[in-house]
Amino acid sequence: MPNRHLLRKKSSSRRSSISTKNKPSNQRTPQKRGRKSTAVKSSQSPQTSARLALGRTVIADMLGDPSLSFTAAARKWGVDPRWLQKHYGSEFEKDSSGRIKAKVRNPRHKTLYKPTATPGMPVPVVTKSRRERLLVGEWMAALNEAGKGHWSRMRKFPKGKRIGGVLLETDPKQVQEILEALADEESPFERLYRAVARPL
DSSP: OOOHHHHHHHHHHHHHHHHHHHSOTTOOOOOOTTHHHHHHHHHHHHHHHHHHHHHHHHHHHHHHOTTSOHHHHHHHTTOOHHHHHHHHGGGEEEOTTSOEEEOOSOTTOEEEEEOOSSTTOOEEEEEOSHHHHHHHHHHHHHHHHHHTTOOHHHHHSOTTOEETTEEOOOOHHHHHHHHHHHHHOSSOHHHHHHHHHSOO
């Protein structure tokens, strides 16, 4: 007489093999959503941040120089005027003649200009207080002395200081590049120093 336990075991293994055969082999494990888009965003964020910073620079430049037109400012900093209108439209207004101008948000804010490593391209620095303007003036004075070979004042200046989002460089290599750019400019360094280093 056949063993019942053995028959049950065989029938059970047969059903298991049949169910395994019927199971789709190409079934995929569900993937988590959002990973790809996150990677794309993270790769684009530095470019977006740089572009937004340029937009703020255009606004600051127009505030510092009222004679600078909207189109000329955008062209100067390499920003598409239509992009500016889309992302910073609330920062601009039209005057009685229809000319686009940057809005003055706070009359106490003053725009100064600091030289850069690019000749003839000083960057606007929006200062919110007299203390910030004096700090920019101190940096300019230190830069002036470094240009004469005296670096002690620049070495004492606070490292990594930013005013209005603009870095006041203290690294000797960066400072030297700025001094070389100033030497290549057509306008004299003294005019920049008087305009920035002695704020009211």
